[in-house]
Amino acid sequence: MKPAKESKILPRKELREPGAELPKRETHPASAIKRHKSKVAALGCYICRMLGLGITPPQLHHIREGQGMSQRADDVLVIPLCPEHHQGDTGLHGLGTREFKRRYRVSELDILADTLEKIA
Numbered sequence: 458m459k460p461a462k463e464s465k466i467l468p469r470k471e472l473r474e475p476g477a478e479l480p481k482r483e484t485h486p487a488s489a490i491k492r493h494k495s496k497v498a499a500l501g502c503y504i505c506r507m508l509g510l511g512i513t514p515p516q517l518h519h520i521r522e523g524q525g526m527s528q529r530a531d532d533v534l535v536i537p538l539c540p541e542h543h544q545g546d547t548g549l550h551g552l553g554t555r556e557f558k559r560r561y562r563v564s565e566l567d568i569l570a571d572t573l574e575k576i577a
């Protein structure tokens with residue numbers, strides 16, 4: 458006769474007890490966004506860096522500017538561009554996103570992905 462299978466009892470340690478409080482946040486999310494933005498800004502203008510012009514103080518371009526995103530979403534989706542490469546004649550707004558991509562071979566989303574990777 459086979460012995461009855463022992464029923465395995467899973468350790469309960471790892472399970473969150475019902476009603477247990479979530480770990481307290483160390484900081485308010487708004488200050489996390491602030492930190493995020495200053496990290497992005499610290500990278501300097503993406504295009505200047507790419508062109509070997511060094512680290513120039515950037516403005517933060519909002520990826521979905523004017524598309525009715527919430528301010529908070531906007532504040533996370535930012536890329537660093539100096540005034541010229543942002544609003545100037547050779548910049549994203551001056552050229553338009555399509556021409557900007559043609560000229561520099563990067564889209565604003567490429568820059569965003571690279572930026573997020575760099576500050577991760």
Ligand SMILES: [Zn+2]
Nearest residue numbers: 502505539542
């Ligand atoms: Zn620049």
Ligand SMILES: [Zn+2]
Nearest residue numbers: 518519522543
């Ligand atoms: Zn912009």
